[in-house]
Amino acid sequence: MVSRIVIAIMFLLPTLVFSLKEPPKVDWDAVARIREEGLQRSQLVDIVGYLTDVLSSRLSLSEHIKKAQTWAKDKMGTIGLTNVQIEPYMDFGNAWDNEYFSIQMLEPTYVPMMGFPLAYTPGTQGKVVCQAVIVEIQTKADCEKYRGKLKDAAVLTSAPLVFDLLNLPRDVTRRTDEELKNLAETVILPGPRVAPPTVPNPELLKPEERIEFLKSEGVAVVLQCDGGSFGYVRGFTRPGANADKWSREKDLASLPMIAVTPEHYNRMYRILKRGIPVKIEVEVRNRIGESVEKACNVIGEIPGTDLKNEVVMIGAHLDCWHESPGASDNAAGCAVALEAARILKAIGVQPRRTIRVVLWSGEEQGLNGSREYVLAHFGDPQKGTKPDYEKFSVYFNQDYGAGAYRGINLQGNERVRRIFTAWMEPFKDMGMTTIALQSVGSTDHVPFDNAGLPAFQFLQDGVGIGGHSNMDVFDTLVPDDLKKNAVIMASFAYHAAMMDQRIPRKPLR
Ligand SMILES: [Zn+2]
Incomplete structure (x- = not known):
């Protein structure tokens, strides 16, 4: 009898500890300052406008992306990020430009x-x-x-x-309440990895x-x-x-x-x-190009304080196909990540963990930039992890067009539901309401997810349908959507950087 009670207590203990934990905190003062900076003094339109109208298309290794990467590095410096660098990651191939x-x-x-x-x-x-x-x-x-x-x-x-x-x-399709409800209730996991x-x-x-x-x-x-x-x-x-x-x-x-x-x-x-x-x-x-060149990612940081060796990442891919300026795919995501970092610097946050912004390249040819970055910096449980694997907290990516965030995809990780639900609370008025049960793919959070590192893609409205065509231009963007996204991305990054623990991981499949 006694042993049964002991077993029952042992069995219940993790649940009790979990339920007694403080609910995830929201720093409402920080949220107010992020909203003021991001909504009243936004520089997002200037950033995304320069990327699309002036710098134009950004095929990996092209002259255009090299200019855009130099510009992004300078922009990160102007914003006040540190450790800013254009980091080579692989022998990519020969450059190609249409003149x-x-x-x-x-x-x-x-x-x-x-x-x-x-x-x-x-x-x-x-x-x-x-x-x-x-x-x-x-x-x-x-x-x-x-x-x-x-x-x-x-x-x-x-x-x-x-x-x-x-x-x-x-160009614009807003998600309906019914659609959001379905996304919150229907579990959609990725299909089999091997095609029949x-x-x-x-x-x-x-x-x-x-x-x-x-x-x-x-x-x-x-x-x-x-x-x-x-x-x-x-x-x-x-x-x-x-x-x-x-x-x-x-x-x-x-x-x-x-x-x-x-x-x-x-x-x-x-x-x-x-x-x-x-x-x-x-x-x-x-x-x-005459010779094989290395492709690069652009990286900058807001240094952390007491947990500075741990990292929270935000980002998007800077490269696109060559026939348009890639406004929604993905100048928009890059502008949101840069603006999120700018907001955090402008309001003078002192995050506990380091917040790192990365603008990838080689995404369109197969997630090359993010895959090589994860391998080089964090490793992979299959091939061996690096010391920084345990210092990583979370990566937030934007790459499903330029639409407003309506929630976040859970990526099969129930451990983050309570945390993300709390962090969405201050942005309900912006339509940020839904934890979608989908595990989504096709973009730069995937190499993190595959390596067992928490990485998430926001659930977005459908804005900017011109992706992968000549029509992916500035005029298809909805600036207010992107301003809101930058505010939300800044807040998620800030809260992840301030938590006592790193973002919990799901078990490796
Ligand atoms: Zn994309």
């Missing part, structure tokens, strides 16, 4: 067209004039239909885009093989349309570039590839289907 591009239809009528070269493709030999040809190649057998017929042609390789006129994309095996069809051509065939046939330019909507150019990179690490040789061995807006692509396609020839003029000048 000039133009495309027009010359016949049967003159039409200035809108498009963009795909990254990691070569330029044309000056201005070239060529006949457009529709090429429908899926299998090796399809190649035979075109053999000997494509010399100096501009080939249209994708199907025309069908518009859903009743469901055109909108597929049976390869040896007859189907891989995209790289299709380009190889077109190159061997003497094609001048490849045209394609990758979706989107009216006025959208969607198109990223030549096939195979990630696998060959953006190699100069492979870039040069490929073909000039151009993504064209649906309305112009479809028009060429329809004219050709009538049997009427289409002549186009195109010129692409790309600069391809």
Whole structure:
């Protein structure tokens, strides 16, 4: 009997200790000062405006991102951050920049067209004039239909885009109360990490093989349309570039590839289907780096006090694709992180833990900056952890567009529910209300999460749908959303830096 009581007490003890703990504290005075600085003296629009309008697109390793990284380093210095540095993390590949591009239809009528070269493709030999040809190649057998017929042609390789006129994309979609309730009640965990095996069809051509065939046939330019909507150019990179690490040789061995807006692509396609020839003029000048270079992250800190060896991190990725200034993906997130740091410095906080701001690169090519950073600084339980692994508290990331924070994704860690619920309380009036049960992926908190380090992505409204297209521009942003986000990110970072304990970790899977 006695032993049963002892066992029962032992069993209940952790629960009792947990429930008797003080609820997580909110420093309402700090919150008031953060709100005053962030809402009444915000510099966010200036920061995000400079990043998008002046510094422009920021493909990893490009001249543009190098300028943006230097600017970000200077900005961190101006804000008053310390240990500011541009930290190299890996041999990334060869740099690629588009320096000039133009495309027009010359016949049967003159039409200035809108498009963009795909990254990691070569330029044309000056201005070239060529006949457009529709090429429908899926299998090796399809190649035979075109053999000997494509010399100096501009080939249209994708199907025309069908518009859903009743469901055109909108720049702002607010989450409804019902949607937030569902997100708070429905557990969504990541799917299996390994994709189910597929049976390869040896007859189907891989995209790289299709380009190889077109190159061997003497094609001048490849045209394609990758979706989107009216006025959208969607198109990223030549096939195979990630696998060959953006190699100069492979870039040069490929073909000039151009993504064209649906309305112009479809028009060429329809004219050709009538049997009427289409002549186009195109010129692409790309600069391809001579040697492999290291990619870099930009880092700055607000030093801690009694727990200065422990770290709380905030950040976003500075790199984007090359066809737009990446306003929502992700100048917005970078501006929010910089503004959050500026707010904290401006109000003179003395955080217990060090607050570190990181602007990643290489995210768009596969979370390279954050993955290498986690490995280098914290390690991984599978491969061995570094001393700083135990000094890490939490990372907060923004990368789901430019919409207002409506809550935070729990990432499968029930241990933080009470803490985040308390920290959201001062921002309910801003619509920050929901602990979403989702475990979300696809961005820079993932390498932390995979290594067992607490890292979170805020739950956001849908603002700035132009991501990964030429339409991801300043004009699609909602400045008030971003001002609020900076205030919330500053407050979360501050509270995490002031807690007695580090943010609790979930058990490693
Ligand atoms: Zn992004």
